[in-house]
Amino acid sequence: MKIDHPYLLFLGDAPDDLAAKTARGIADWRPDWCLGQVRLAGCETTLGLPDMTPAAAAAAGARTMVVGVANRGGVISDGWRATLVEALDAGMDLASGLHQPLTSVPGLADKAAAAGRRLIDARHPGGDGYAVATGAPRPGRRLLTVGTDCSVGKMYTSLAIEREMKARGMAVDFRATGQTGILIAGAGVPVDAVVADFISGATESLSPANDADHWDVIEGQGSLFHPSYAGVTLGLIHGAQAGVLVLCHEPTRTHMRGLPGRALPPLKACIEANLRAARVVDPDVRCIGIAVNTHALDDDAAARLLDEIEDRMGLPTVDAIRTGTAKLVDNLD
């Protein structure tokens, strides 16, 4: 799955900022790729990008219009169709991270075929057969983000680490494993959507052998302690064959996501479980630090919490957005 850029970001009729979260992630992390935004009647948010028609964006060089808006149910609204068709007519591919595939919109696949354009569904792994994982050692360096729970900031932390490494002139690629990450990276594998036997194999193909000093920063998924998705997490850990883990955590969460009454694991137990799992493919793997999502805390409370966790765990502790990830990257060697 490879998505051409520059992008035009489609916000549709997003009623608020949250509905355009995917587009905002792309604009935040790949600003150079984003030429403009498309807003329809009813849209109540903006990314601060120029408003453009598909034709104008294509004329300015845009290669793909990205549906960066989430609807209830992840469906493609009837009111969006005309603009999707306009983008194809203007010569752009379409990419989407919604549950409903673009290919299921009546007429859209025919239109794309006639225009010689692609419909790219970042949530759907497509027909490429993945190989079964071998677990064989491969060159290159790999960092994987793991978490106490789902949706605790693994993607943002991975992207922030990539940004820090790039700023230091290191050779690095963010490797995306979920739909938003794939739209941000322009490539990737939606590991939770591949056939179970190929979770690890797809991850191996996502982060192949590389130069000895090249880093893949691999976006983690789920948690070994989340009983709905831990199989995905373990397959990803084995396929990633990471020498370095970063634990991500959200300190205000009262229970595992979607599972009221189920407590999050203690940080220490979570690090140990992830290291034990990762040692199956790299006996020397270590955890270089902790990334805490302190978004819900004020500055003082956030600083106190990061200090407290750092002291207690004996590991560099950051908020990837608030403090940056320099401390983590400092601890790589």
Next chain:
Amino acid sequence: MKIDHPYLLFLGDAPDDLAAKTARGIADWRPDWCLGQVRLAGCETTLGLPDMTPAAAAAAGARTMVVGVANRGGVISDGWRATLVEALDAGMDLASGLHQPLTSVPGLADKAAAAGRRLIDARHPGGDGYAVATGAPRPGRRLLTVGTDCSVGKMYTSLAIEREMKARGMAVDFRATGQTGILIAGAGVPVDAVVADFISGATESLSPANDADHWDVIEGQGSLFHPSYAGVTLGLIHGAQAGVLVLCHEPTRTHMRGLPGRALPPLKACIEANLRAARVVDPDVRCIGIAVNTHALDDDAAARLLDEIEDRMGLPTVDAIRTGTAKLVDNLD
């Protein structure tokens, strides 16, 4: 996935016993369901069942012809087609555990639709949407077989435990998670073929809430230490929510299946890792014993090995076929 019995077992042109391994498993574990066998020219094996034509089997009450033969590559031979069509014409469903789906054989789907019969591919989970797992406690008792490696006897051990429990008058169901198990049970979920996000959810639906004294004996898959498939294994462990584990092992294996150079885990470490994983959904889970596949050893060596492991591990140790599983079932409470 539900397969009607009695069965007619199709052996095709199986050149040796090994090629008919699936049919033999069915005949061994569900003898009451097997009315006869179909052998074509070139078939060099027998199950000792009456040779029957599809028409004769259907007249005798057979509901499904099961393709119980494995070809190199898992494909359906051209030479088999006429007999498959005969079975549909005679009023039977077709079931198969091969990689190549029955639905891909030219003309077969149309023929089945016209005859009002079903094509059942045990390796393919079909279109039934599975729910995401909840991990919520559910009534009923569940035993899961886990392993040091793939293909160490988890299915046979599970079936032998079901047989022992039935002989004692216990309420029990074998729950199949792989293609051969599904053909034997007449139902099940091929967990390695479901979409990754639904491994645990599919397993929860396979072993739903039940009477407090009812046992589900759930067929395990893979190994937490096999880097190709451990994601499937962990998803299955969490979905099974088993209170009881049995560790399966093959003592003559020199390396993990398909991965030369990769050693099998020590029994103790393997039990501990499986218990740690299973505690996420049942804190009281315990391992009640070990099932060693001593097929490659003579009687004396097998007996010595079972004694040695039992002493060393402090757990009842059996060969499910050679000694039976009474010691394991004795240790349930």
